[in-house]
Amino acid sequence: MPRLVDMLLSAVLLAGLYATMAYGLGLIYGVLRVVNLAHGGVLMAGAYLGWYLHERFGLDPYLSLPVVLVASFVLGVGLYQGLVRWLPRGAAGGPASLLLLFGVWLVLRNIAYLVFTGNDRTILTAYSSSSVAILGSHVSLNRLVVLGIAVAIAVLLHLGLRRTQVGRAIRAVAQNADSCTLVGIDTHRIYTLSFGIGTALAGVAGVLLATIFPFSPSSGSSELLKAFVVVVLGGLGSITGVALAALIVATVEVFAIFVLPAYLTTAVGFVLLVAILVLRPGGLFGHRVLA
16 A cells, blocks of 8 residues: 555656656647757757856755756747747748758757756755655655646646636637637737747756656756657647646556566556557547637
């Protein structure tokens, strides 16, 4: 029983991390129908920005989240206004956007190599090795904070999309942009805002990752793939589905330890992705738009 409790707690904590990595990717796809391959680069850039603020100014990584949020939002707005919006109509979700955003990722990676070299970095604080006793198990304080932030982001996204005028406009544009234009909604403004918010969430996720794992300029590829698995499993464009899918993927990976070697458990999520795409292409929770 103690072993089972430990594994369940590990799954929930891991789900929080996966969810934070996937929220931004899911939001951008839900509104713009763009698979943002620059997502991995922004995760890496957010980690470096959080590390720099901590090393240079002594700012706690969690207190640096607002700074990283704003900086990443500005980056996202700049990317959309400077690059994505100029894609030909109908090409936003096609190969052109994939190549463009993959190029952005390569640029971010090479800038990081030039500025920070290729050495691994970590964000170490006085509480990095601290733990909290829960149900007889010791849980990493950092992972517990990440879970809390993941839940907070999910709640804020849900309330923002459901209860605010801007949120309703985002959902409307996600469902039918042409009709929104007819009733006076500025779709370009909504696209810019959505891309900015999605990028900001990726930057925040990068800082949270850096509080748990070492990172380098090459970081971001495995995180992007994991986030993509979660988004597809949850139903493309479904924020609620992302949170639930993160829990499913994390649980499957944790319990796969019973039957698989440790080095193969990370592949479980991708096997699950292939199975879902074959059996239920819309994802486990259906193809919903910002549900």
